[in-house]
Amino acid sequence: MTDALYEVRNISKNYGAVTALDNVSMKVRAGEIVGLVGDNGAGKSTLVKCLSGVHQPSSGEILLDGQERHWRSPHDAIQAGIETLYQESGLAPQLSVGANVFLGREEMKPGILGKLGFLAQKSMDARAHADLERVGIAVPSSNRSIAQLSGGQRQAVAIGRAVAWASKIIILDEPTNHLGARQAGEVLHVMRAARDQGLGVIFISHTLPHVLEVTDRIVVLRLGRVVKDAPTSTFDQESLLGTITGLIAD
Amino acid sequence: MAASAPAAHPKTASRLRELVSNQTFVLFLVWIAMVVFFTAANHIFFSSDVAGNILADWGPLMLVATAETFVIISGGIDLSVGAITGLSGVVAAFAMQDMTTAGQGATLTLIVGLLVCIGVGLLVGLINSLLINYARLVPFIATLVTLGAGEGLSIVFTGGAPIGGGPPQAISLSVPWLGPFSTPVLVVVAITIVCWLYLHKAKFGRYTYAFGSNSFATRAAGISTKKQITKIYMLSGLLSGLAGMFFYLRLGSGAPTTGAGLELDAIAAVVIGGAALSGGVGRLSGTIMGALILTTVTSGLIIIGVAPNWKQVVVAVLIALAVSIQALRRGEGKAS
Numbered sequence: 376m377t378d379a380l381y382e383v384r385n386i387s388k389n390y391g392a393v394t395a396l397d398n399v400s401m402k403v404r405a406g407e408i409v410g411l412v413g414d415n416g417a418g419k420s421t422l423v424k425c426l427s428g429v430h431q432p433s434s435g436e437i438l439l440d441g442q443e444r445h446w447r448s449p450h451d452a453i454q455a456g457i458e459t460l461y462q463e464s465g466l467a468p469q470l471s472v473g474a475n476v477f478l479g480r481e482e483m484k485p486g487i488l489g490k491l492g493f494l495a496q497k498s499m500d501a502r503a504h505a506d507l508e509r510v511g512i513a514v515p516s517s518n519r520s521i522a523q524l525s526g527g528q529r530q531a532v533a534i535g536r537a538v539a540w541a542s543k544i545i546i547l548d549e550p551t552n553h554l555g556a557r558q559a560g561e562v563l564h565v566m567r568a569a570r571d572q573g574l575g576v577i578f579i580s581h582t583l584p585h586v587l588e589v590t591d592r593i594v595v596l597r598l599g600r601v602v603k604d605a606p607t608s609t610f611d612q613e614s615l616l617g618t619i620t621g622l623i624a625d
Numbered sequence: 626m627a628a629s630a631p632a633a634h635p636k637t638a639s640r641l642r643e644l645v646s647n648q649t650f651v652l653f654l655v656w657i658a659m660v661v662f663f664t665a666a667n668h669i670f671f672s673s674d675v676a677g678n679i680l681a682d683w684g685p686l687m688l689v690a691t692a693e694t695f696v697i698i699s700g701g702i703d704l705s706v707g708a709i710t711g712l713s714g715v716v717a718a719f720a721m722q723d724m725t726t727a728g729q730g731a732t733l734t735l736i737v738g739l740l741v742c743i744g745v746g747l748l749v750g751l752i753n754s755l756l757i758n759y760a761r762l763v764p765f766i767a768t769l770v771t772l773g774a775g776e777g778l779s780i781v782f783t784g785g786a787p788i789g790g791g792p793p794q795a796i797s798l799s800v801p802w803l804g805p806f807s808t809p810v811l812v813v814v815a816i817t818i819v820c821w822l823y824l825h826k827a828k829f830g831r832y833t834y835a836f837g838s839n840s841f842a843t844r845a846a847g848i849s850t851k852k853q854i855t856k857i858y859m860l861s862g863l864l865s866g867l868a869g870m871f872f873y874l875r876l877g878s879g880a881p882t883t884g885a886g887l888e889l890d891a892i893a894a895v896v897i898g899g900a901a902l903s904g905g906v907g908r909l910s911g912t913i914m915g916a917l918i919l920t921t922v923t924s925g926l927i928i929i930g931v932a933p934n935w936k937q938v939v940v941a942v943l944i945a946l947a948v949s950i951q952a953l954r955r956g957e958g959k960a961s
């Protein structure tokens with residue numbers, strides 16, 4: 376079991392006197408979708424933020440490809456090939472689709488204009504369109520602003536951006552929230568495609584049917600601890616729900 | 626609301642609607658209407674002299690309004706722009722007075738004066754960004770602090786009186802020579818163009834919009850938001866310092882009261898220009914028209930013989946109109 380692509384070992388996170396994560400360990404392999412589930416306040420979002428470099432754990436180790444890493448900021452994690460789709464919108468609504476896909480890694484104009492800080496907008500728009508299409512997402516036009524898109528389209532752009540840029544790990548925090556059945560199906564399809572490309576996928580969701588449908592393994596968090604880590608085939612909806620709520624003993 | 630419209634030429638109609646919903650274009654029409662109105666009321670209004678006067682008012686306002694445009698699009702506000710204008714003008718006036726007394730040449734003295742204005746502006750801008758980034762003050766409070774401190778220092782340094790005694794050539798630089806355009810006004814035009822390019826075509830502007838639109842997303846995308854804030858408030862300080870030099874060249878002295886209330890005119894120009902105080906929205910072209918409308922109203926009312934204090938009332942009405950039109954348009958866009 377040392378073939379983990381991304382792994383946390385015994386991490387804890389305290390906010391003052393509150394312990395959000397208590398000695399949590401989990402891993403994801405390349406080409407695997409791991410479901411991360413738990414009730415509200417179980418520590419899912421905190422764990423996501425530790426995995427993506429937004430927060431630094433109070434103690435414990437983070438390993439990528441077996442090497443210990445310390446993320447000082449999301450920038451570090453992104454550089455290492457870890458993309459995160461946050462529950463809070465990770466998109467800037469007033470910016471265009473193309474600007475959002477390239478946010479933080481803008482393409483500059485060639486030569487002196489690029490050195491002066493000018494953007495290669497047309498090239499970014501075209502590439503954003505191509506990238507989104509490649510991951511199976513149809514978005515009307517790269518120069519539309521995000522605010523003009525429907526909820527499903529916005530989510531598609533956010534996921535498309537994450538999948539297009541991820542080289543190792545993609546973390547999706549509630550990506551099917553507020554989506555219709557068809558759009559949620561598309562999101563699950565994109566996740567499978569990312570797995571088949573060899574990415575490690577971490578899928579956080581309250582929608583247990585989605586988790587059971589798409590994941591290979593499920594990690595259950597309760598009150599900041601991992602209470603179960605087992606192959607998806609060993610769960611059904613009832614036993615998963617029981618484990619999450621604590622009605623089924625660990 | 627679309628269903629009832631007779632869509633004879635849908636393409637022309639949509640293009641027309643796009644034009645009408647373009648804040649800058651609407652403001653341009655408003656401005657034209659103002660020029661026509663003031664000219665009809667008094668034909669003297671339509672002259673190069675008056676245009677030169679309006680542009681001389683527009684120059685410094687445009688500098689601080691450009692600063693405010695970047696800041697407001699980033700979701701912040703800079704109340705210290707007027708105080709920086711006053712303080713930089715005063716400090717530069719002292720420096721130029723000393724150099725002139727010591728027998729230095731006018732050119733060197735004015736260059737030093739310019740550099741002092743830039744330095745004071747950058748310094749106060751840096752203080753603003755430190756207060757925001759590290760003392761965790763919201764921009765309103767941080768810049769309220771530097772507004773108070775800056776205005777206070779200007780009065781302490783000068784005892785309240787204007788500081789002259791600089792090179793006598795200063796004022797002649799402000800004389801229009803290209804139609805109604807003087808050299809300082811032309812410099813402001815050039816700066817405005819460069820700022821437009823950086824706001825709308827460059828990474829700096831992209832991050833400014835991104836931060837104002839969704840600061841969490843910007844940070845999560847790996848962008849250093851502290852660095853961006855530092856750059857924005859230092860740019861704001863720099864432009865406000867340049868406004869201080871503009872006033873010095875126009876008046877031939879640096880007075881502590883020069884920039885008093887300028888921040889409110891700047892914010893008015895930006896808001897009339899279509900930017901939202903919530904951040905992420907706005908165009909520098911809108912601010913250009915906003916500043917032009919404000920300065921045109923000021924000169925126009927004087928020329929048609931209305932007491933200048935009416936300007937405040939007219940500006941208030943313009944702000945209310947501009948903002949409510951935007952709010953109505955947003956509501957229409959939702960159409961739920």
